[in-house]
Amino acid sequence: MQLFFQHLINALQWGSFYALIALGYSMVYGILMLFNFAHGDIFMVGAYIGFGVATALAALAAMSALALPNWLILVLTILIAMYLTSFVGMLVERIGYRPLREAPRASAAITGLMIGIILETGNLAILGAQRIRFPSLIKTSVYDIGGVVVTNKKIMIVVVSLVLMLALNEFIRRTRWGMAMRAMAFDYVVIPLMGVPLNTIASLTFALGSALAAAAGILFAVAYPVLDPYIGITYGWKAFVAAILGGRGSVKGACLAGFLLGFIEIFVGAYLSSSLRDLIAYSIILLILVFRPHGFFGEPHSAKLRL
């Protein structure tokens, strides 16, 4: 039983990354009906920006008398990196998606894919081939609760991700911008005619998604502090699976599916076979889709989208 709880806690942490990345996919998909294949690499860029900010802040704290505690540096890093990465997201939208809004949807997906490759290669060209160690800002403390091992990092990661997801949900539910986004998801042909600026909303969508990806990137770097330019590829595609599995443009669905994917991967690896993990995990996903072809919260045959 304690083993089960151990796996459960591991899965919670692992799932929260998928969920956070999947949200970005899900919003773009819900509102603009496009696949943003650059998203995995925005996650990577976010982690790298976080690395830059954290290093700079730590150096600043060391140099001046300014006694920044490490947890504050981490919080500042997350916030600043989210802010900066949102511009990367907007840039991606401006270059790769806005000119292609009328084009076949897959074409925009390809530009996204290509921007992703440019981001990877650009990173390799600028920073060189070495992998980067993310500075360990908070000291790991291990708590042993009845045989189940929990670290403060794990708790922090899960809590921060949940807070961000709730914040996004509130933003979309309660603010005017959120309402505009929901409206746009409902119908992006008519709503702009009613005076809602499509371009702004598209930028906002990408900015929000990228900010979440940056947060995911930094949390990821805190948990797994080794960064390389290609970390975004696999997680990006897997989170893409989660986003669509959650249902078209559903925030709730994307979160749920992200956690579910994390749980499936961890539990299959733990109880069935770690070498057959991908095989079994994605067969389960296939089966889910056979029975719920529209994901968890998607509606069949509809242009009506929910956000």
Place this chain on the structure above:
Amino acid sequence: MRKGLLLVVLILVVGLALSPCAWAKAKTIKVGINAPITGDIPKVGEGSKYAAEMWLEDIKAAGGLEVGGEKYMVEVIVEDNESKPESAAKAATKLITEDEVLAIVGPQASSQAIPAGEMANNYGTPMISPWSTNPDTTKDRPFVFRGCFLDPFQGPVVANFIKDEFGFQKAAVLYDIASDYPKGLAEVFKEAWEKLNGAGSVVAFESFTTKDADFSSQLTNIINSGAQFLFTPQYYNEVALIVQQAQELGFKGPIVGSDSWGSAETVKLCGEACYGLFFSTHYAAAGATGATKEFIERYEKKYGYTPDDVGALTWDALRIVQTAIESTGKLTGDLEKDRMAVKDALANIKEFDGITGKMTFTPDGDPIKCAVIVRISEKGEFEFYKSACP
């Protein structure tokens, strides 16, 4: 339109007149490097490239390569194989037919070295893969050699070391099932360990897939299995994650690795978590003497970090090629004959004194060389601990 055309023609003519024509072909020896500059393992490509640059510098300083009393200029051509098999085959073919190299060093990883070796062998060009451990790379290919020892040697070395040093009974192995090298070594190690301690003494044999970052489910199972130590023949980036997560989850035993740990990055990425751990490798950087020390210091000075095992192995491979070319006695200028001569010279090399140890090639083209067990010291340096020879 017409004016433009005229201008183009004019520019072409002028440019042609100014071009540094290779009217008289200088005597050069070309050596190809087939390395993964882009793709999954760019650091490996970088290490190979840097080692080649340093080697070229040496040759230039000596005024060229002397073969049979004649000095030849040397040109190194680095070709990117994008860490893809078909691209490695293309790069090898390009080096052989277009650049007309005398010998090729690389590719490093087996999944590229096997197809590239096929081309090199078919087209009669000697090739040394410094880093590939898959037996298929050199098997039945007289033109293909390698610069490192094989899994069947390294696995038992590690197993014996642990048995002698700690006297453990129960082992756990964690490896990447999608990657050639870790998988091969993990299997060999399992076999060796079970030979020492009886069947079932490997209590956990867990795997993951390349690019995974979370090993918590596997590690939880390993801890639960009661293993006394963990053997993980992984690359340094994964080592950092595995060691850290294992310790966080409460694994108390030692974690032991293989030559893929042999990179300055292991300590850089892993930090203090890795201090005091052991691994088997080709050479120990700290406390090295003679040529090895000189190489490490030069590399550090030039590129700012301690060379990886790949850099050292590439360096050795290039030096072997150099020795082989020099010992041919005479280059005819007929590429086919020269390549054949270099191949024969390579196969006849005895007790080559490289920075990663002395080596002699078996008829299959695999070297016979010693392994060392290295301990990561409290200063984060790789200390020599023990050596094991075949």
Place this chain on the structure above:
Amino acid sequence: MVNDKSAVVERANTRFGWFRAYAAGVPLLAWLLGALVAVLLEQTAGDVLAAILGLPKVPVLFGCMIMLKEPTLIPSALIFVALIYGAPILLLGKVLARPGNWVAARLMSWPIAVPVILHLVVLYAIMYFWSDVSLYRMLTLRLTLIAIMLTLSLNLINGYMGEFSCSHPGFMALGAYAASTVMVGLFVNDRLFGEALLPAFLGPFMFPVALVIGGVVAALGALLIAIPSFKTRGDYLAIISLAFLFIVKSMFENLQFLGGARGIKGQPDYADLPTVFCWTVLCIWIINNFVRSTLGKALNAVRDDEMAAEAMTVNTRFTKMVAFLFAAFWAGIAGGLFAHTVRFINPGTFDLKRLAELLAMVYFGGLNSVYGSIVGAVSINLLGEMLRPLALYKWIVIPLLLILVMIYRPTGLVAFKEFNVRKLVQPKRKPEEEV
């Protein structure tokens, strides 16, 4: 949309007007003969000319590599290309226009197969002599031809059917593994499958069978995706196929008797140029016929409006399934050829990067078009080789190029163009003669 397109065409007309005017009356046969002379010229006089121009060797891919590597040699390389390729093709094409047209007109009175085969023979001769100069060219050409098959088959799903499939590397893997298993198991003494079971002289006869087995295995795999994903319309094919790709890769990593992560090596060298050429032509011919058949048109109808198509008695699910399986079959065959060209496969060969590469080729060339697939596969493959000297920056230049193409021609370079063989081989008249 339609207006846009014609405007683009018009602009292109004026921009390359001089060339169009020059090339107006020249039939394909004349161009091909010109190219044949060019490659023969390169073979006989290439070395001499290269030496005169100060080039180290005959420029292997139209001088691009030399130019990027040594900018001072740009003029020499350009002159070489102009003299060896440009001049013979342009001049001879023009000179041979009249006799070419006459021959083409004669040929048209025969069944269509005769002129087509004649053209193909000339085309093959060009490729043969071109690739005969260097083994590197040969390898590049073979892989390019295989890429054409892959691109075309993926275009069937992503272009003609209008879905977004991500499983093509998976189909390729199935085909490659099945064909390799048959061939290596039967004809090679090796570590995995033991002694050869059949004498080697049977090999070339078994090879097509092995490829077809590979294709069938891939199609069976496709059935696994097709059944759940074509129940309803939507983007679910995208993730089902992605999940399938992960499953296939993981499966081959775990199948120890197929080498696991170490892969299979030593496939016999049967995928030489004529074999690959024949299969590619066969693939283009069959897929082109397929998309021009009733079923193909039904497929287009499904893409444009599934409801309407259903209302017009098109069995949408059946249509989509057939097309999907068909595409997977050809991807499997291409995979088999790929395995026998590179002569090594491992699961890592068929990963997400391969997927990105295939998608890039399809969308670069153009959706819903055989020409587009050829253009896409050839240009991405050749660019990938020609830009080698740029090393790392190659992977910034190629994606940038693709983004530009997507922005200015969102459906790809040559999209929605019908591949009409008759039109291609028939004699060409000057525009004024038509009036």
